[in-house]
Amino acid sequence: MSASGxxxxxxxxxxEVSWVKRDALLFATSIGCTxxxxxxxxxxxxxxxxxxxxxVILPFKGSTQEVxxxxxxxxxxxxxxxxxxxxxxxxxxxxxxQNFKPLPVTSAGRKFEVRTKVLGVYDKGRPGTVVxxxxxxxxxxxxxxxxxxxxxxxxxxxxxxxxxxxxxxVNFPPPKDKKPDVVFENQTTAETPLLYRLNGDYNPLHxxxxxxxxxxxxxxxxxxxxxxxxxxHGLLKNLGGSDPSNFKEYQARFAAPVRPGDKLIAEVxxxxxxxxxxxEIRFHVKNGEGKVVLSNGRALIxxxxxxxxxxxxxxxxxxxxxxxxxxxxxxxxxxEWDDPSRGKHDGQHKGVRYxxxxxxxxxxxxxxxxxxxxxxxxxxxxxxxxxxxxxxSTLPTPATQKPIVFSGKVAEEIGFEKVRRQQAQLxxxxxxxLDSTRLARAYPDKADGNEQSIGQVCPKIxxxxxxxxxxxxxxxxxxxCSELPLLRNLKVNWNRFRNVLEDKKLESAGDAFxxxxxxxxxxxxxxWNEICYIASxxxxxxxxxxxxxxxxxxxxIPPSLPFTSTLVSLHLExxxxxxxxxxxPISALTTLKSLLLKGNNISTITNSSxxxxxxxxxxxxxDLSYNRVSTxxxxxxxxxxxxxxxxxxxxxxxxxxxxxxxxxxxxxxYVKSQKGVSKTDEAYMLLLARLPQLKTxxxxxxxxxxxxxxxxxxxxxxxxQLSLLPExxxxxxxxxxxxxxELCELYGEPSIVRSQKELNPTFLEARLVNVEFYYFDNxxxxxxxxxxxQIPKGFDIYAVKGIVGKLFGLKPLGVKLVWETGEWDxxxxxxxxxxxxxxxxxEGEKKEEEEEGEGVKGGRWVKxxxxxxxxxRQFGYCVDGSDVKIRVERR
Numbered sequence: 001m002s003a004s005g006x007x008x009x010x011x012x013x014x015x016e017v018s019w020v021k022r023d024a025l026l027f028a029t030s031i032g033c034t035x036x037x038x039x040x041x042x043x044x045x046x047x048x049x050x051x052x053x054x055x056v057i058l059p060f061k062g063s064t065q066e067v068x069x070x071x072x073x074x075x076x077x078x079x080x081x082x083x084x085x086x087x088x089x090x091x092x093x094x095x096x097x098q099n100f101k102p103l104p105v106t107s108a109g110r111k112f113e114v115r116t117k118v119l120g121v122y123d124k125g126r127p128g129t130v131v132x133x134x135x136x137x138x139x140x141x142x143x144x145x146x147x148x149x150x151x152x153x154x155x156x157x158x159x160x161x162x163x164x165x166x167x168x169x170v171n172f173p174p175p176k177d178k179k180p181d182v183v184f185e186n187q188t189t190a191e192t193p194l195l196y197r198l199n200g201d202y203n204p205l206h207x208x209x210x211x212x213x214x215x216x217x218x219x220x221x222x223x224x225x226x227x228x229x230x231x232x233h234g235l236l237k238n239l240g241g242s243d244p245s246n247f248k249e250y251q252a253r254f255a256a257p258v259r260p261g262d263k264l265i266a267e268v269x270x271x272x273x274x275x276x277x278x279x280e281i282r283f284h285v286k287n288g289e290g291k292v293v294l295s296n297g298r299a300l301i302x303x304x305x306x307x308x309x310x311x312x313x314x315x316x317x318x319x320x321x322x323x324x325x326x327x328x329x330x331x332x333x334x335x336e337w338d339d340p341s342r343g344k345h346d347g348q349h350k351g352v353r354y355x356x357x358x359x360x361x362x363x364x365x366x367x368x369x370x371x372x373x374x375x376x377x378x379x380x381x382x383x384x385x386x387x388x389x390x391x392x393s394t395l396p397t398p399a400t401q402k403p404i405v406f407s408g409k410v411a412e413e414i415g416f417e418k419v420r421r422q423q424a425q426l427x428x429x430x431x432x433x434l435d436s437t438r439l440a441r442a443y444p445d446k447a448d449g450n451e452q453s454i455g456q457v458c459p460k461i462x463x464x465x466x467x468x469x470x471x472x473x474x475x476x477x478x479x480x481c482s483e484l485p486l487l488r489n490l491k492v493n494w495n496r497f498r499n500v501l502e503d504k505k506l507e508s509a510g511d512a513f514x515x516x517x518x519x520x521x522x523x524x525x526x527x528w529n530e531i532c533y534i535a536s537x538x539x540x541x542x543x544x545x546x547x548x549x550x551x552x553x554x555x556x557i558p559p560s561l562p563f564t565s566t567l568v569s570l571h572l573e574x575x576x577x578x579x580x581x582x583x584x585p586i587s588a589l590t591t592l593k594s595l596l597l598k599g600n601n602i603s604t605i606t607n608s609s610x611x612x613x614x615x616x617x618x619x620x621x622x623d624l625s626y627n628r629v630s631t632x633x634x635x636x637x638x639x640x641x642x643x644x645x646x647x648x649x650x651x652x653x654x655x656x657x658x659x660x661x662x663x664x665x666x667x668x669x670y671v672k673s674q675k676g677v678s679k680t681d682e683a684y685m686l687l688l689a690r691l692p693q694l695k696t697x698x699x700x701x702x703x704x705x706x707x708x709x710x711x712x713x714x715x716x717x718x719x720x721q722l723s724l725l726p727e728x729x730x731x732x733x734x735x736x737x738x739x740x741x742e743l744c745e746l747y748g749e750p751s752i753v754r755s756q757k758e759l760n761p762t763f764l765e766a767r768l769v770n771v772e773f774y775y776f777d778n779x780x781x782x783x784x785x786x787x788x789x790q791i792p793k794g795f796d797i798y799a800v801k802g803i804v805g806k807l808f809g810l811k812p813l814g815v816k817l818v819w820e821t822g823e824w825d826x827x828x829x830x831x832x833x834x835x836x837x838x839x840x841x842x843e844g845e846k847k848e849e850e851e852e853g854e855g856v857k858g859g860r861w862v863k864x865x866x867x868x869x870x871x872x873r874q875f876g877y878c879v880d881g882s883d884v885k886i887r888v889e890r891r
Contacts (some may be wrong), residue, residue: 004098004122005164007079007131008581012116015139018063018107020524023199024050027057030196032186032228037242043105047564050103052247053232055137055147056095056225059114062202062839069196070202082121082163083157085129087213091205092224093130093152094296096251100168101146101423102244103137111140119150122166127157130166150251156215172298174269174282181321181352182268184234190221190260216259224254227294231266231285238268238322239281239303246302248278253296257286263288270303275502279303310335311375311438312368315342316468318496321355325367332367338468338494340364358525360550377440377470380454380480387437426457430486431539433465438471442479445736455483462486463803467493467520474534475505482512493522493545501532506537513538527556535588537559543569551575557588564588574599580641587615594621603628605637612637630654635690636738647696650687659683689714690739712863719822720751751822751885767793767878775808776886784808793876796870800875804888817868819879820886 002455008355021043028040028051041049060068074087078714104110119132131153137146174180193206201223204213209219258264283297310321321334327350334354337343338832340361347355347365357364377384442454462482473479474497480488492514500506516538521531525779530553531546541563551572567589577583577600586592595615602624605611619642621730632655638645650656659682688697688710697701718737722730734740744750768790775784786807791800795815805812868878868886 006081007118010081010118012077012133014140015059015795016060016063017058017112019050019058019061019112019308020065020106021048024054024105025062027051027054027199027229030199031226031233033233034237036720038236041240041428045795048105049244050105051229051233052099052103052244053097053229053250054103054165056097056149056229057199058112058137059135059149060202067229067606068202070204077133079118079121081438082818083158084129084130085158088211089156089158091154091257092228092254094251095152095225095228096150096249098148098150098249099146099247100148105881107889112146113138115412118795119330120166121163123159123161123163124165125159126157126809128159129161129163141831149556169296169315172282173265173294174284175271177270180268182235182238183266184238184268185233185263186230186267187263188258188260192260193220193222193226196223197331201225212387213571213887221257222262224258227258227264228252228254228487229286231294231297232285232299234266235268235283235299237280239270239279239424240301241322243302246278247299248275248302249298250299251298252285252294253721255295256291256293258287258293259759260264260625262293264293266294274501274735275300281631299300309440309472311377311470314436314438315339315373316470316494317342317366320357320365322349322370323601324353326352331736333370334362334365334367337366342366350861358550361891369601372596375438378438378477379437379441379444380434380458381452383434383437383439384426384429384458388429388432388435415614418678423882428460430462430585431456431460432461432463432471435465435466435655437851438470438836439466443475454481455485458484460486463489465491469495469496471496472501473496473505474509477666478505478509478512481516482510482606485515487516489518490516491520491522491545493520493524495524497524497526497530497534500526501533506534508806509537510863514540517541518543518545522546522550523548525549527551532561532563533558535563535567536564541566543567543571543681545571547573549570549575552577553582554585557585559588565590567592569596571596572600573597576600577602578605581606581608581610581613584613587613588647588879590616590618592616592619593624595619597627598623599626601628603630603634605634605641606657612641614640615642615644620644621647624648624653625649627651628654629656632686632690632736635687636736638691639693645691646693648687648691648694649698651698656683656687658678685710685713689743692701692739711739714739715750716823717748718743719752722750722752751820767876768882769793769876770883773888775802775810778798789828791875793874795875797870797875797878798872800868801870808888810888810890812889813870816889816891818889819866819868820867820885820887821864821880822885823864 009373011852019867020123024039024177028037031051031053033040033051035041036819039049040051042048060073062068071087071625074090078754080086111389113136115802116133119134122130122131122132124130128756133151133153135149135151137472139146151645156223160692185446196201197206203211205217206216212221232247235250236242236244236247237475254870268281269587271280272281272878273280274640279302281297281299281301281303283294283299284292285294285297286292295310299451303322310319317335318338318340319333320336325332330584334347336347336355336357336359339361340359343363343366345365347353347357348364349367366398368642424762433736443451464484464487466477466481468479471492472495477490477492481490517540519535519538519541521534526534526546527552528546531544531549535541535544541564543565552575568591570586570589570592572583572594577597583595583597602684622638624647629650630653635650635655635800638648649866658679660679684697688694688702688707692707693699717742718733721733725733769792771789771791773786773789776782778785789803789807795803798812801812801817803818804810808815866878868875
């Protein structure tokens with residue numbers, strides 16, 4: 001829009017305008033309002049209103065009820081500095097209407113003016129000239145502006161006078177590759193323009209063929225503003241429930257003439273983009289031949305989706321669609337149920353998609369008739385009253401009251417009446433649960449002035465649960481919390497908040513949430529940026545719950561947000577994260593200590609070639625239970641990404657349920673679980689041994705003995721794995737065990753007995769065992785070793801002791817031979833049933849946590865040793881393998 005140029009800023013003389021109820025009735029009839037919209041067509045209807053686009057007619061009509069000489073009126077005022085154009089060759093170019101206040105049904109008793117000024121005059125060359133005007137409808141007594149119309153008039157073939165070309169036009173095209181959400185049509189007749197002109201637009205072009213032929217149209221054409229107003233009516237009826245307060249802004253460009261008898265077809269797209277409460281709508285109108293006659297259509301309408309939270313028989317739903325369904329008659333509401341099991345489809349019916357659900361369930365949606373009566377919404381105090389101090393006459397009698405049953409036995413109610421009396425003392429309530437009470441507002445829309453305030457009735461509330469209600473905006477939440485100075489915990493889960501980034505009440509919340517330290521926004525389907533915006537209004541927030549919001553990644557958190565320096569615990573459970581790197585932005589939370597990620601799809605540290613994210617050292621507790629970690633390399637990398645990690649929950653991951661599984665290990669040579677030890681017990685010890693910085697694991701504190709047991713067990717498992725491979729593979733195996741050398745220094749190297757190739761039993765070497773004997777000599781305090789001693793497998797233990805006696809100068813029957821197997825054995829605290837895994841119990845989170853913490857507590861591991869007893873049994877049957885180590889002791 002040009003700020004200067006020929007004629008710009010010129011103000012027309014203020015024009016007085018007026019209207020009566022009859023004018024409003026005529027206008028509504030002429031643009032297609034129907035008998036089911038009596039509030040536009042019947043003056044005695046209690047909701048009688050002027051259709052919201054009516055102001056566009058007032059500059060033509062003025063204050064008269066008589067017909068007007070259109071051409072004379074157009075020539076009455078000339079714009080200085082530009083040529084005088086021929087008003088007999090002018091057509092509409094574009095109209096934009098902005099509504100600020102609803103119009104009274106009559107101007108009687110008041111003085112209204114249309115105040116018009118020039119915004120620009122643009123020379124388009126040979127095609128013609130565009131004159132752009134701004135007309136404000138103003139109450140002259142107080143200068144209040146009711147609405148504004150931006151008009152572009154096109155003077156045909158009246159260009160090339162040297163004026164400016166004008167700014168580039170802003171376009172609003174419909175979405176590509178998307179079917180219209182709404183389609184409606186109208187068959188015009190020869191009488192259509194003759195009826196519409198009676199509103200005050202008496203341009204002869206729309207009544208007599210002469211002007212149309214002179215301008216090249218071949219005869220009469222229908223007013224461009226008729227098509228414009230007809231489309232506005234269809235939009236409001238189909239998307240805004242015919243409620244004039246739902247119509248905020250509207251515009252379209254006049255692309256081609258419409259002749260009497262043409263069919264008009266409007267195609268409409270909802271964008272899902274909201275400006276406050278109003279959704280941006282795109283549309284165009286075609287004639288029956290498919291030619292666009294209205295283009296660049298855009299409207300801001302408070303759609304059915306903007307006031308869409310409803311309850312039917314206690315079941316909550318969100319309206320996603322209003323319109324017809326193929327194969328049926330009449331309009332339908334397409335709803336998405338909060339409980340997805342109630343629906344029948346996902347917004348697609350018989351191959352046609354009418355809307356999309358936010359819930360991914362295939363049965364989240366249904367169609368219901370608009371005539372079905374929804375449940376009545378409640379205010380805060382009415383919900384509190386019904387929940388905690390109900391009218392005795394509404395309570396069930398003993399004869400009708402449903403009995404309370406536990407495990408098939410009817411329980412006798414004792415003391416319940418006392419509880420009810422205590423609850424009825426509303427002024428003493430501290431913990432209020434209004435879950436599923438149809439709460440929609442803080443106060444009634446029309447209060448009589450005698451109601452008590454929330455702060456007067458319930459001043460002591462500390463914890464408040466407003467989950468599963470009809471809340472769509474934060475306005476009532478702000479109002480309620482601002483009156484509860486002691487409130488510390490707020491839950492608003494399962495509500496479907498809309499447009500929170502443009503919520504004016506939330507933006508100006510002030511101190512409404514100043515005392516709240518814990519906020520729950522679970523299952524709201526809010527985006528991460530919206531969650532952060534809401535959280536930023538809670539200056540003392542220490543705990544934030546954002547579970548079940550279908551989050552798959554986090555956007556950057558601006559460090560200026562208050563909660564970045566106060567938040568201690570962040571719950572992101574049951575979302576869609578697949579990697580720890582998806583959560584990198586939480587590094588901005590400088591005080592965060594606990595991060596709960598239960599029930600996601602996390603399987604990797606990073607999901608790209610970029611380096612893994614490193615979280616601040618203040619992050620000490622991580623819950624990764626019920627994810628998809630299937631490699632020990634993930635566990636080994638945790639200390640690098642979380643250098644401050646000292647407490648971990650890790651149950652119900654594939655690698656925890658089956659520690660033998662590791663898709664990253666090459667070669668895959670994991671040793672099977674030992675008898676007497678369940679897989680989860682082994683996983684617990686392997687996890688503990690791989691993460692030496694942990695102080696608690698699965699809610700269980702780690703003692704020095706627990707850690708030593710786990711580390712020795714881990715070391716023995718490495719030894720067994722090495723024993724299964726040739727020596728050349730050792731570096732490759734140890735690359736997957738970063739702590740191997742450290743553990744060897746602590747506990748000594750494990751015995752590695754590699755299997756040899758099978759020998760021909762007829763060969764002498766196949767019948768020999770290579771033995772290393774060692775003996776601690778008390779006199780010299782030294783260990784004496786004898787290696788490479790080959791003993792036939794057929795010798796009995798007496799013969800072996802005879803060899804030992806000669807080697808160490810000891811009496812053969814005075815020694816004890818102990819074979820050190822190199823294995824570890826459990827000796828206490830373990831379930832002897834290998835299949836026993838108590839950690840899978842799902843009866844309750846508390847029980848599950850107790851079992852996870854106690855499943856291995858008290859378990860002890862020792863090196864397995866076998867004494868070779870005296871007897872005739874052959875030596876080859878007393879030891880395994882062809883290389884053994886035997887300790888010699890005096891009896």
